[in-house]
Amino acid sequence: MEQKKLRSTEWFGRSGKDGFIYRAWMKKQGIADHEFDGRPIIGICNTWSELTPCNSHFRELAEHVKRGVYEAGGFPVEFPVLSLGETLMKPTAMLFRNLASMDVEEAIRANPIDGVVLLCGCDKTTPSLVMGACSVDLPTIVVSGGPMLTGRHKGRSISTSDIWRFSEANRTGEMDDMEMSLAEAGMCRSDGHCAVMGTASTMACMVEALGISLPGSAAIPAPDAARKIMAQRSGYQIVQMVKENRKLSDILTREAFENSIMVNAAIGGSTNFVIHLLAIAGRIGVELTLDDMDKLSANIPLLVNLQPSGQYFMEDLYYAGGLPAVMKELLPRLHIGCLTANGKTIAENYDKVVCYDTNIVSPLNAPFNPLSGVVVLKGNLCANGAVIKPSAASANLLQHTGKAMVFEDIDDYKQRIDDPELEVDEHSILVLKNVGPKGYPGMPEVGNMGLPAKLLAKGVTDMIRISDGRMSGTGFGTVVLHVSPEAADGGVFSVVEDGDMIVLDVPGRSLRLEVSDEVISQRILNKRIELPKADRGYVQLYQQHVQGAHLGADLDFLRGSSGSKVTRDSH
Structure with missing residues (x-):
């Protein structure tokens, strides 16, 4: 790499009024003159x-x-x-x-x-x-x-992933509030x-x-x-x-x-x-x-x-x-x-690194789990893609067909998930809409929805869950995330209804809504999208300019580099 003139000399290497101002106000912090020697x-x-x-x-x-x-x-x-x-x-x-x-x-x-x-x-x-x-x-x-x-709790190691387990145990009464408090004290x-x-x-x-x-x-x-x-x-x-x-x-x-x-x-x-x-x-x-x-x-x-x-x-x-x-x-x-x-x-x-415990880091020819990484799903439910982490999922659910149980937004989910009359069983697929970048706004980590209370009571520990949101990296389960286009963009995901059949095929990289194209088109025509509108400040800017999850959910005007050059001086 070639040696080049230091960028900071445009400030501290100057003579006259500008150099005086740049250096003098820095020196008021007790910085000696020789610190500005280049x-x-x-x-x-x-x-x-x-x-x-x-x-x-x-x-x-x-x-x-x-x-x-x-x-x-x-x-x-x-x-x-x-x-x-x-x-x-x-x-x-x-x-x-x-x-x-x-x-x-x-x-x-x-x-x-x-x-x-x-x-x-x-x-x-x-x-x-x-x-x-x-x-x-x-x-x-x-x-x-x-x-x-x-962390430690009752003689065993714990950390953030256990929060999800503790939460479900608390909801079913297996773990009371006192034990939750003890675990909380030992976590961090x-x-x-x-x-x-x-x-x-x-x-x-x-x-x-x-x-x-x-x-x-x-x-x-x-x-x-x-x-x-x-x-x-x-x-x-x-x-x-x-x-x-x-x-x-x-x-x-x-x-x-x-x-x-x-x-x-x-x-x-x-x-x-x-x-x-x-x-x-x-x-x-x-x-x-x-x-x-x-x-x-x-x-x-x-x-x-x-x-x-x-x-x-x-x-x-x-x-x-x-x-x-x-x-x-x-x-x-x-x-x-x-x-x-x-x-x-x-x-x-x-090249010369040594592994000290193959129980923690297994060799490439004898891996801990042949399933890994992030699988990208495509299909009519997610034309721009969705993701799932197979290593954190249940193997028996990686190929599954089930009826949709739809929650229109996070508030709908919270109000109904523990309703004993909820028409859901362990074969159902939970669908959560409007938690994407625009729809929430901000794309929260709510994709690994807690299971319905009636199913937890039966001992169910995992179900397929699909959303246009994210989940915590500490979470786990058979969870499909980042569905794009998100519901707020008015695509197929926005018109999924209770009882629709959904087919998840992780080995086949597919996620499909088993509804005819004609019915889907009619639903989209009849759908009215109502975003939670921000009326000022950064949140309004975000909602107007955020890109889809498949592009990284950056703001469209921030992509690319504008470089390090400052074009105008202030003095």
């Missing part, structure tokens, strides 16, 4: 917030990044951006992912920054920061916050994001597989000293990236995205991976489609035995060798020449 200015983009509990340790983590930046001869400047707390934000953090990405993009471009360290952990903070950084395309490295320690034992292969851990694995974080960073538990050391090493590395002018576009090639898809299949990653990776690809200018997700993961088995698709936890994966142990097994399938943040290729980073 060394790289490294922005530390921090999503710390007390309203984002997963990222509560990021102020300390940022200090370790700064150590590495100083060590390498750079000058670190920390700045905040909108932080998205998955567990607290209403109506859903996904509604604000694109807003956070805009914040990141403009904060990076507007300021005297030569390279960026993205501090992210909680579900949406990773894709939003990466999306925003891609639109500017400076040298960038990701530091993830790491998973929390495995430390700093960090969810301790299973949920969306946050999937995102950490995604950025490592893409090559924009350092090898081995994804699985280190948040409280482990190694996490702080990795932060310091990342701070050191970003200075080298600036010196070598190694930008995101140099790393995020089509082949890097393909690697990430294959790795996601092997780890049993969240279905949310699909919608976030598509959005990131749209920002960096790489052509990527839902069909690519299906094709590239189809022959990759599940190697990692972690909840929700398996038994163990992220802490266990770290002790077994972390994501590098998975990458080593996959080297025969990966594009091993892809460049990564440390200047080395995938082959150079992972």
Whole structure:
């Protein structure tokens, strides 16, 4: 990579009034004159917030990044951006992912920054920061916050996936409120994001597989000293990236995205991976489609035995060798020449890795589960596609025909799901409409609907559930998600009625409504779509410009890159 003039010199390298203003106001913070001698200015983009509990340790983590930046001869400047707390934000953090990405993009471009360290952990903070950084395309490295320690309850390990089990047990009376409170107290034992292969851990694995974080960073538990050391090493590395002018576009090639898809299949990653990776690809200018997700993961088995698709936890994966142990097994399938943040290729980073526990990371020739990845379904019910995670589903339901039990929106579902008169049995297919990007708006994680109380009482533990929404990466079950076009766009999904026969064929990649084309057309003609209209602000902007799930649910005017150049000065 060629050495080039530092971007920050457009601010701090100036003489006269402008240079005076840029430097003088920085010096009021106690910064010495020699800090402006032409060394790289490294922005530390921090999503710390007390309203984002997963990222509560990021102020300390940022200090370790700064150590590495100083060590390498750079000058670190920390700045905040909108932080998205998955567990607290209403109506859903996904509604604000694109807003956070805009914040990141403009904060990076507007300021005297030569390279960026993205501090992210909680579900949406990773894709939003990466999306925003891609639109500017400076040298960038990701530091993830790491998973929390495995929870404990009554002598056994627990984590976020158990919430769904506890909830159903509480609804049937098997688990009383006191025991729920005890489990709640033992669930989150430390700093960090969810301790299973949920969306946050999937995102950490995604950025490592893409090559924009350092090898081995994804699985280190948040409280482990190694996490702080990795932060310091990342701070050191970003200075080298600036010196070598190694930008995101140099790393995020089509082949890097393909690697990430294959790795996601092997780890049993969240279905949310699909919608976030598509959005990131749209920002960096790489052509990527839902069909690519299906094709590239189809022959990759599940190697990692972690909840929700398996038994163990992220802490266990770290002790077994972390994501590098998975990458080593996959080297025969990966594009091993892809460049990564440390200047080395995938082959150079992972060729000599050792796996310490094959119960956690199985070899490629003896996988934990031959089913893996995300299967993309097509059919008249989802012309643009829908997704399902087979490794988290029930094998007996992967080919199934059943009658639809339709809920028009989330409020309809909540009002009727526990009605003892609900006309539903274990063979029925639950359909939830109007929880897509436009219809909710924001596309919440409600796709893994709780089962009807009358069926839970009979011991039913899984049913096919179909929606145009998402589900938590910690969730499980035979759940079809991201149906596109969504109900709010007036397609076939919007006119499914109670009693309609639906055919799911996961091996055949098909999802069909067994209703004649003539009847479907007439229903669509008679259908009146009523969106929950936002009358102001960002939500109105979102609803007017959000794209479908099959395109990553980004805003249409944000796709592509606008670069790092600032065209006008302020002084």
